[in-house]
Amino acid sequence: MSAAESSDTEDAGFDSMFQEPEGFCLPPPEEKIEVFERHAEFVEQDSPNELRVNLLGTHPLWGHYLWNAAKIFANYLDSHKDIVRGRSVLELGAAGALPSLVAAINGASRVVITDYPDLDLVGNIRKTVSMNMPEKLDDGSVMVEGYKWGYDIERIQMMSPDSSRTFDVLILCDLVFNHSEHGGLLRSVGELMKKPGQGSGCGGEAYVFFTHHRPWLAKKDMEFIERTQSELGLEVTRIVEQYTGAMFEDDPGDERVRGTVHGFRLSYPQEDFVRK
DSSP: OOTTTOTTSOOTTSGGGGOOOTTOOOOOOOOEEEEEEOOGGGOOTTSOSEEEEEEOSOOTTSTTSOOHHHHHHHHHHHHOGGGTTTSEEEEESOTTOHHHHHHHHTTOSEEEEEEOSOHHHHHHHHHHHHHHOHHHHHHTSEEEEEOOTTSOHHHHHTTOSSTTSOBSEEEEESOTTOGGGHHHHHHHHHHHBOOTTSSSSSOOEEEEEEEOSSGGGHHHHHHHHHHHHHTTOOEEEEEEEEEOOOSOTTSSSOHHHHTEEEEEEEEOOOSSOOOO
16 A cells, blocks of 8 residues: 555546546556465474465555565464464455465464455455465365455354354454544454353454554554554553565655554453463
8 A cells, every 4th residue: 555545645636647548548467476485483294385375466455465464463373373273263354365374274263364345355365265275265164255344244253163153363464554444343343353251262362463654644543453442442462563664665754664563462351361
């Protein structure tokens, strides 16, 4: 999501300057495959050393990028396999769905991968899963579905393998820049993350990883984290702050800010449960 693509920029007045001749249309960029190399120390026996992520050539919802936040969380998840092993996982706004792939190969009981209900986006995720683990699509341990945040909650709940119709782990990578959709995201987290006392265990957890791609809007990004505390009553723990370099070199703003991934764990308060 470069500054030129951001919905917060104002481009009015420039459109007419670069209009193409009538009937002129450039072909869309071709799809591409990005290979994610797993760290050798995280790879268990009979587990793949790499994952192949198919990316659309372009998409207005920015689903054609493999975001740095997704890569950093994928590594974090690979090094903390107990987060997902034997547990149900739901990814929101998955785009390339890399964290979901890592969750699946590390023993999640069910992985539901969602993104905006657009045929290209959802079809591309299915293609990526088929390239890496087609058997998991066949046996239903990985499911791919279109989903608009905050709506049609019951349909996603029915994909949970748990009687509580909730999920143990929610994944949100590079979603909070979409400030107008914070309300829908909050509703999804509140309704779909397992609460203490539902089923076995001590409640679910959500992992929110992101970068301030527009440093001047960092405070608005952080409002999502603050609202999970004030509106959902969740505890927030910062677990990652890692510099990766900015995804878009020519964007404005402090490069150090644009190149740092922040990771938070959200959970319900409980005295006896601490993940180390």
